[in-house]
Amino acid sequence: MKRAQIFSLDAFIALTLTILLIGTISATSESLRNAISSVVSWYERANIPDNMLDVLLKTPGEPSNWNEDLVLLKSIGLREEDSPFISYEKALMFFNLVENQNPLVLDFLKNLSSGKPFCFEFYLGVWNFTADFTWNPNAGGVLSEFEVYSGECTIRGNRELTFTDPTIIQCAPFDVRGSASISSDAPLCILGSVDTHGSLTITVGHYPPPAGGPYPYLAINGDWVITGAVTVNVGGNAYIGGALIVRGEGARTINIAKDLVIFGDNTTNPYLIDISGSATINIGISGYLPGNLYLKVGNTWYASNKTGEWYEWSGEGWRKVSEPPVIRTTGSSTLNINGYPLSETWSPPTPPPCFTAGLPIEVSSVNLDYTYPQALNRSEAWGRVAYFKNNFTVNLVEIPENASWVEYASRVVSVDMRKYNTTIEVTSNYTRLISGVLKYTPPAYARFEIRVPNETGYALFIIVDGEDTKLLGVVKTRVSPYVQVYLWTNATENVSLQKTYVGNETSVRIRWVDVFSEFSSETGKPIEIWIYETNFSHPIYIIDEYNIGLLLDRKYELGLVKLWVWDER
Template sequence: MIIGMISTTSTALKSEITTMVGWYERSNVGDDILDILVKTPGDPEDWETDPSTLIHLGLENPSYPDTIDFKKVEALNNAYLDNDDAIRRALLNLSMGRDFSLGLFLTKIEISGDVTVIPPNTEGSVDVEEESQVSISQTNGFAFGRPVIAEWMNPERSDAEGTGNIDHVINITAGESFVFKLTGDNTNVRIIVHEPGSGQPSRYDIPSGVVVHIDVDTGYLLIGWTKLSDGTYKIWIPYKPGNPVWTTWSGTIWWGQQGGVSSSDLNIRYVYATEVTHADYNITLVNGKFMYDPTEVGKSMEKSPWITYSERRVPMSKIVYSSQYTVAPSGLPKELYVGTIYNPIPEYMSLKVQFDDPGYIVMVAWLRGTNVSGYSVMAAYRGESDPTMRAIINQTINGNTIVKYYSSQSPDYIVIPWKDFLTTIKPGENLDVYVWVYKMSNVDSLTVTDLSGISTLMKPQTSLAVLRLRVWDEP
């Protein structure tokens, strides 16, 4: 009798122990899977470059320990969508044959709204040769030493001190442009050009209120300027008080309505992973096979006697870069560059934008750094009658907006300094950047090229990622 009771009790105890062990294994399987994913890089460590070589799956970035790698997250998702067998086997081993669904929620930048581009309207132009005599003034004749009045000028910099009532001198060198807008009361403004060997100078009347562009192709042009108390500018072109001078540059002077880029309807929002409602990527394995239909996934979960839920919040390192992109209108907005710039951008680093069609493209940069918060919108365009490639940058940094204008010597492309499109930082500061091609109007194909290797100044940007895992076992 006693022996029978002991035997019965022993059998019941064994059953309870077995049940408890099963429950313990189930309750920990999700945590074990997530630990392996976020704490190991996988085998081989660079499996994301060729997922077919994968033996063991892991998402950690070996170059930045304790972060998961965005490139591995993307590679996992792409292989899942392609029904890659190596990924399937690795996931099956990782889950020990159990069914599961992994949701990856990523911090992101959402961009929406419209950007309005009004290309400048060219009303006139004149080519300038070296060793000519050129002046822009408000009076007839070669009125050297007589200024014009401008609402604004770009660039506004001082390369040397002036003399007398001229405070600053700017040196516009080959490849640069100087742009200014005449005030509405600037009357009788003329460009006078006397080419070498010609008898009489040519005169070009400039309407008040227009924007004047001086594109320097070779040599250099010295311009004097002084900022007045009302915020306008006196500009002396060229800087040589009272005397005609032979030009030390060649290029083009053109004028017309300024055009512009309006981003008032543009909305750029930083969304934390914890605020994301729907997973950016879902990876589901049921009965050893990938499953893509959410309804079928739900039916499988309903059949299981148990479901466990696990979650991890981890830093994700992300860098997006290629030396050259070809972009089509169907893939917009197209993310081109993502990372953290950790050194000041040198003057020589630049971006090349190239397209063949008369039309325009818009690129947007989101900027956040040590002492920087804002965005930059660039429109590059070319017209039917004037095929010269031109660009406008409308940039808002820390609440202050500036507009910059550029011209190219080529009808096919334009080169923009990276520090102008992005912004400048000081040594020791960081700048997080996201850059998209946002809009293409009448342009079928766009090529964007980093000419100088800005990637040498970039490291991965770190943001929050949330991994949510459900594990079950369909009978």
């Protein structure tokens, strides 16, 4: 074999191997390139939800106060400017802008998702309120001839309350303790039970009254429970809607110049007169002004016009009977009756007008609970933005079909729920109006005004005052031209009326400290005000005359954010 032929064969074999090696390297390079492209593509699409959440949840936006002025809006971020927490106000504005199809916001979101379909969901904890109440636009509420007591329903220490005009105290109960004095020159009507303790003096009118009057009355539409040293002087009649209950030791003297009428309707006590210890009750003034004792037991009336003598009304006349079984007196108690003859044409006494006025709005119960966002389902999302087929919607109406991939990301966030404005427009039900942590007790002079349209209607607000729940009812009835407000508390799961306010024809002013009670905690107290229900056809306005917002700190709640991103199909 020639030397040239051997060289040619070697060259051919080497060339063949080189070609095979180049082909193998080329194929491997193409596979690597495809794999790298696939990894890069996966990484890019996997980063879309995380990048979107980073921009929305970790930045305050540009400018940082974009929610106050959209003219300068460059980018949207939901974080507070000076804290790592989400701003409730920004989130609220964000979803409102999407719902209103604001083009600046929609273009921003579309660019953020690289034009790919996505669904963004925001979950907040849910307050669930349930209030049972009745509304009667024909009820008079506070009588026009009566003033309304707007002070505390729980009286403590050395206090003196003086009333010169007919006054209604709409407290249930009216709890008086310590050394207190209550005096009125005119009728005094308490619409709930009265619980008196300590050293107390109650004077209604003059005792004895001057000849020919006036004879102002004392009316208590519930139980009258007396404990401690009490002196009562009433220059006219006394009306009790429940029972007269006297307990404990000490000097107790009750002087009633005219009749004592006990209706017995609003009590669970088995005795309508239930006295223990040492007590003296004088009805009528011997030799000067007579007074009888009348008791209603079921539908039967009993009367006494002389100590120890009792009569039953048959409907046609009086017949003498033994003492009714609803009276119990023990110890050294005495019941002195200096009465007048019973008339055979007698008619049962009617309750005083303040008993029958009726409240336009009455609350019987309220319940509330809180559901954390992790326990909510998709239909309970607080806010949602979905982008499919070049369309935005605030509700999830469909999921892309035949999508080759979907990426998901979620975050648990802390949301700053502080919400406050000096003027708040109330137009819809079940809306949070004020929220935050109250740092200090509002001063006694701090007030806010509620303005209502000049029409018949009501609004019921629910108030979270630390661990207590309160309700505020604002009404405008067909009977009274004035705005009336009723404040209830829900202590120990029992709803009780605490205060009543009467304003002018369109507005009423209320003390902040009545709504958010005094407290001493150094960490502050969480507070909320919600509109539960309104049937006014026009907006209500809450106007803060003091700016309680200066006392409000941030209030945080957990939030949950979910984000899905699909491909373009």
